[in-house]
Amino acid sequence: MFDRKLLLISGKGGVGSSAVTASLALAAARAGRTVLAMGMLDALGLAAHLGAEDLDYEAREVAPRVYTLAVDRSRALDEYLRVQLRLPRPTPTRQLARALNVLVDTAPGVREIISIGKPVYEVWRGSYDLVLVDAPPLGQLFSYLRAPATIADLVPAGPIREQAGRMQVTLGDPATAGLVLVTTPEELPVAETREALDRLGREPVIDLVTVVTNRTLPELAVPAEAVARLPAGPHRRAAELHQALWASQRHWLSALPSGPRLPYLFGSDGPEQVALRLAAVWETP
Amino acid sequence: MTPGRHAHAVLVAGAGGVGKTTISAALAVAAARDGKRTLVVTVDPARRLADALGLSELGNQPTRVAGQRHLWGAMLDVTASWEAIVRRHAAVEVADRLEENPFFRAVADRFPAAQAYAAGEQMAEFIESGTWDVLIVDTPPAVGGIEFFLAPGRMRDLVGGRLLRWLTGAHIPARRTLYRITARPVLRLADTVLGGPLLEEIAEFLLDLRTLYDGLSHRARSIERHLRSAVTVVVTTAQPTPLREATRLFTELPVAAGRPDLVVFNRTLPEAWGAGGRLRAPGLPEATRRALRDNLKRWADESRRQRQARDELAGRFGVAMASLPWLEEAPISLQGLTRLLDAAEGLPLDRLGLIGTE
Numbered sequence: 176m177f178d179r180k181l182l183l184i185s186g187k188g189g190v191g192s193s194a195v196t197a198s199l200a201l202a203a204a205r206a207g208r209t210v211l212a213m214g215m216l217d218a219l220g221l222a223a224h225l226g227a228e229d230l231d232y233e234a235r236e237v238a239p240r241v242y243t244l245a246v247d248r249s250r251a252l253d254e255y256l257r258v259q260l261r262l263p264r265p266t267p268t269r270q271l272a273r274a275l276n277v278l279v280d281t282a283p284g285v286r287e288i289i290s291i292g293k294p295v296y297e298v299w300r301g302s303y304d305l306v307l308v309d310a311p312p313l314g315q316l317f318s319y320l321r322a323p324a325t326i327a328d329l330v331p332a333g334p335i336r337e338q339a340g341r342m343q344v345t346l347g348d349p350a351t352a353g354l355v356l357v358t359t360p361e362e363l364p365v366a367e368t369r370e371a372l373d374r375l376g377r378e379p380v381i382d383l384v385t386v387v388t389n390r391t392l393p394e395l396a397v398p399a400e401a402v403a404r405l406p407a408g409p410h411r412r413a414a415e416l417h418q419a420l421w422a423s424q425r426h427w428l429s430a431l432p433s434g435p436r437l438p439y440l441f442g443s444d445g446p447e448q449v450a451l452r453l454a455a456v457w458e459t460p
Numbered sequence: 461m462t463p464g465r466h467a468h469a470v471l472v473a474g475a476g477g478v479g480k481t482t483i484s485a486a487l488a489v490a491a492a493r494d495g496k497r498t499l500v501v502t503v504d505p506a507r508r509l510a511d512a513l514g515l516s517e518l519g520n521q522p523t524r525v526a527g528q529r530h531l532w533g534a535m536l537d538v539t540a541s542w543e544a545i546v547r548r549h550a551a552v553e554v555a556d557r558l559e560e561n562p563f564f565r566a567v568a569d570r571f572p573a574a575q576a577y578a579a580g581e582q583m584a585e586f587i588e589s590g591t592w593d594v595l596i597v598d599t600p601p602a603v604g605g606i607e608f609f610l611a612p613g614r615m616r617d618l619v620g621g622r623l624l625r626w627l628t629g630a631h632i633p634a635r636r637t638l639y640r641i642t643a644r645p646v647l648r649l650a651d652t653v654l655g656g657p658l659l660e661e662i663a664e665f666l667l668d669l670r671t672l673y674d675g676l677s678h679r680a681r682s683i684e685r686h687l688r689s690a691v692t693v694v695v696t697t698a699q700p701t702p703l704r705e706a707t708r709l710f711t712e713l714p715v716a717a718g719r720p721d722l723v724v725f726n727r728t729l730p731e732a733w734g735a736g737g738r739l740r741a742p743g744l745p746e747a748t749r750r751a752l753r754d755n756l757k758r759w760a761d762e763s764r765r766q767r768q769a770r771d772e773l774a775g776r777f778g779v780a781m782a783s784l785p786w787l788e789e790a791p792i793s794l795q796g797l798t799r800l801l802d803a804a805e806g807l808p809l810d811r812l813g814l815i816g817t818e
């Protein structure tokens with residue numbers, strides 16, 4: 176997985192994809208890679224898991240070989256215009272900048288291409304071995320992944336279109352980029368994951384690396400009959416709850432393609448601790 | 461109740477997947493049981509509400525729950541939202557023109573505020589209809605529970621905000637013919653740089669959108685009034701994302717919406733598990749005994765984390781807290797919902813305006 180240059184991590188909101196992104200960053204760094212982990216829509220989650228107060232648009236080293244930043248849309252727009260489109264200097268007048276902000280807020284695909292452009296641009300620049308993106312949740316992911324194609328449809332010619340074409344190539348190249356889907360073994364996250372898999376089948380905009388199932392419970396090595404014979408009390412109730420949840424998880428796991436399973440972290444101490452504990456799981460073969 | 465009186469609204473908000481729909485249904489059952497004509501509305505795609513209420517299907521029209529004199533359920537229609545909003549608030553020819561506009565189609569797809577706003581318009585209609593005493597709204601989770609509360613303001617900004625004022629160089633004009641795009645030269649320059657007639661077309665589109673302003677801003681304000689006088693219940697679990705969303709509902713809710721009245725912690729484990737206790741089961745093999753002890757210990761750890769999260773939220777916002785137990789399966793019948801209510805701790809049904817006299 177760490178041999179690619181760019182990994183996008185996404186899932187239904189709340190399944191823990193920011194924690195998974197952070198854990199992959201820590202694990203890849205310990206495997207010797209220099210990593211950039213980027214937060215896209217809501218960078219607070221990623222920041223917390225990496226033990227950073229807040230993220231800036233400038234990359235910051237938060238652990239050995241782990242750099243992190245947040246994609247800020249107006250800074251990204253500025254960088255896009257100056258560096259990627261090589262707009263002639265002097266930089267656009269204030270009015271032009273405002274016009275462009277109108278464009279970013281309104282035109283289909285533009286907001287998304289500005290955001291998804293940043294990680295792709297970091298891959299082209301090649302300062303890191305691996306760029307990890309805590310991508311928008313599944314509900315919005317495809318409008319980001321499809322943004323280069325949308326732009327290509329919309330703009331007949333010129334630098335934006337050219338740039339969009341190059342992005343499509345980078346995102347679509349399995350040797351370079353891939354998508355990691357995160358889910359939990361529950362009804363709605365599994366349903367959304369399956370929808371996303373169908374959609375990737377129809378629109379192969381990016382290569383699927385794997386589906387990671389987060390918060391899977393361990394099996395309780397006590398037969399249900401033995402639990403039923405226990406006297407009433409917390410031991411019995413905890414065992415019953417565990418077994419019921421475990422059975423329901425089994426059911427939803429069977430609806431998913433096989434892939435890595437991350438454990439449910441009971442009573443864990445905080446976001447940083449969660450990322451460290453998950454990173455340790457990636458390191459065990 | 462007096463005919464034509466507004467319904468008392470209870471908004472159930474929070475991140476997706478925390479059990480909002482089930483809790484909305486349970487609150488509705490409580491109000492209906494107390495003789496209040498109650499409508500519960502949802503946007504939940506998983507049919508959970510329909511299942512819990514024993515309805516084969518939920519439509520956009522309120523359906524009475526079989527065997528219940530006072531309980532109705534309905535689905536909020538947020539699919540054709542943009543079209544419906546435009547049709548309601550714009551002249552026919554403007555609406556036609558907008559619907560053909562490629563930008564409109566694109567924005568319609570992805571502007572989450574439009575969906576949440578459409579849900580708000582429907583909520584207002586139900587409240588004002590005079591048909592119900594109590595309306596329970598299972599708010600749309602798709603974009604984080606907070607979107608529902610921000611949407612009226614966002615929509616007003618979109619159709620009458622600074623962006624348009626800058627484009628037109630005018631205040632809110634009454635006729636499209638009065639508009640002129642003062643920024644046209646700048647837009648042309650930008651379009652030359654970018655390689656297509658993008659900005660000019662977008663400007664035209666935004667001008668059309670502006671004709672919605674009068675109708676829409678009036679409606680948006682009445683939605684905001686309803687949001688303010690409603691009771692808001694935040695549902696969360698001790699997982700980080702729901703907790704973050706719950707916090708946002710306190711820190712970022714607009715003045716227009718007021719402050720949440722209650723936090724319900726769902727999937728709560730018994731605090732007593734923390735104490736452990738002895739396993740009195742003689743003759744149990746040692747391995748089984750150890751497995752059961754370890755299992756209780758990890759769930760007790762989880763229970764401690766839950767208590768911490770609950771105390772932190774209560775301490776930070778000084779808000780009333782209720783807890784619901786962690787059920788092995790979500791209730792799928794009225795009886796199940798009633799059992800859930802009975803097992804609730806600290807749920808002030810009277811203070812929420814669900815039971816008792818007004």
